[in-house]
Amino acid sequence: MSSAPETTRTLMNDEPLMLAALEDLAGPALILDEKLRVVRATESAEDLVGTSLPSGVNAAKLLCGGATNRPIAEALAKGVPVTGTVERPYRGGRARSIVIRATPVMRDGRRLGWVLALEAQGGAVGEPDGPVLFHGLWTRDPAMKQAFHVIERAAGRDVTVLVRGETGTGKELVARALHELSPRRDGRFAAINCAALPATLLESELFGHVRGAFTGAVRDSPGFFRSAHGGTVFLDEVAEMPLELQAKLLRVLETRTVIPVGGREPLPVDVRIVSATHQSLRMAVEQGRFRSDLMFRLRVIPIFLPPLRQRVEDVGLIAQKIVEDLNAQGGRRVSRIAPGAMTALERHPWPGNVRELRNALEYAFVIGEGPILQPGDLPVEILEPGASLGLAGGARANVPPPPTAEEPPEIARIRRALERAGGHRERAAQILGISRVTLWRRMRELGIEST
Structure with a gap:
């Protein structure tokens, strides 16, 4: 009669069982060692990639090939988690976009290897290898299509979104898409450039003011947050917001209220905040120009737009x-x-x-x-x-x-x-x-x- 440890060893060495379990848990997936060599691959992963994935083959080389832009291979080499898209041959000589989510396997602070979850890109965005029009944004690029997928998923949830991209990449179009695809679509979409106004005027524009709060304030003003009640507020170039106003913005996010300039009582607001920046908020935090607590509240869902x-x-x-x-x-x-x-x-x-x-x-x-x-x-x-x-x-x-x-x-x-x-x-x-x-x-x- 076999002992329990012997039975356990037999099960651990049952490769079909292990692969079936991995398939059930992760779907198309690869397990890599610390040198990025394939250790195990599920059957559906081979079907998706379109080739066999034998043990020992270098996964980064196989998946990314000789492409000039290799963000997934570069991230794996650096040992950091990454989500990206690669192009693989498909039926009829066409190409297929595959989304790869790579997660390091760590034990006691040491990286033992990787788990790569694979997924065919497609669905509502359109054919993975064809041009796509998405709320005014045209692309064939897999990374842009992945951004569209994130936008669609994030739109239905009332969470803050931070759009990162260079000037002219379409950050406001992304914000409008999030608004138009959300339950708030019938509300107002209000956009303001935080770098275009001096601090005193920006504060009044965002939070409103009461009559007599300053010279020229001849009547009450609701401000962007209150005027967009039930809708979406888009804060472009949010990294340029002065520190004293960042504290007031954090209060809006935490309490869902605003205090107008010259006012004393907090007033309720119901808005979704989408912000954008062309620079790294983390770097701005390190330089003391941006509050870390506000950064984490703004970038619940980060969306990156690649440059042209x-x-x-x-x-x-x-x-x-x-x-x-x-x-x-x-x-x-x-x-x-x-x-x-x-x-x-x-x-x-x-x-x-x-x-x-x-x-x-x-x-x-x-x-x-x-x-x-x-x-x-x-x-x-x-x-x-x-x-x-x-x-x-x-x-x-x-x-x-x-x-x-x-x-x-x-x-x-x-x-x-x-x-x-x-x-x-x-x-x-x-x-x-x-x-x-x-x-x-x-x-x-x-x-x-x-x-």
Whole structure:
């Protein structure tokens, strides 16, 4: 008769049982050792990844491949938990997005390995490998689609959300999506930029004031929180809020009341707070510029928006949508973007993100002519990163005089191209998207001469 310890050892060595238990608990999952090698993989994980996952294979290399952007592999190498998305081959040669949630297995302060939970991305957001329009945000990028998924899940819960992203990535659009998808959708959406107002005015705008509280306060004002009762308040650039106002904001979150400037009695408010910042709140806390207790109350659900330079495939998609919007406004109508212009758009790092892209295309609509948006229609900084209207070292050989306000658009456009090219006609023709002969002919017809 087998003893109890022997029975336990037999069960512990029963690999089908262990994998079945892991499947029931975690679904598609991998167990890795401390060197990121696969120890065990559930059957559904192999189906999802689309390949066998033998013991000993390096999971980071297998899942992330040779991709340039490898946040999951980098996080695993650093030993920190991470949630991210990878692309894997799918039926018909297409790609499939897989969400990976990696959690370290720790014992006595030492990392023994990892558990990776896998999930196919999809559902209400749309096909994982196709373009998606989500409340004004267009993307093909898996990380953006994952952000959309978080937004959908968070919208129904009345919790605070912190949106982190660079200027122009669409933080206010995310806040509006959270409002429109929430039970508060029939209430007011009130947005305020905390960096745009001085402290005294910001306090009055947010919390309201009573008559006579300060010079010019001729009547009571409810402020953003009370006027948005039953709705959503969006605090953009919340990291710029002065410390003394952070204490009052914390009180709103803790007591659901506000005290107007000059008032004494707390007044009830019922709002959901969504905030946004382009910088790290944790760093602001470390620098003494932000309260740690407020940070934790604001970032119950953090949402990260990747910058446009990390979403090169989105540049063409978004550019086409912006062109459609500009066509609808009347005036010039663009049927397509020339390949050279698209190459320039995709090469640009877009420090201003989608907002800068829209500005560049609006410029192109005004400056250019005809149904094709040419490279020469774009601003000089898009065509030549770091360039300015002046040439390095002050050299300006054979450069025509700058355009005047009275000149026809075509003359102005040719002069600008020659300016950028330092008077070199062949290069100017490339900027304009025409042949050198055509440029020479038009210059002669229009009376443009290099000097």
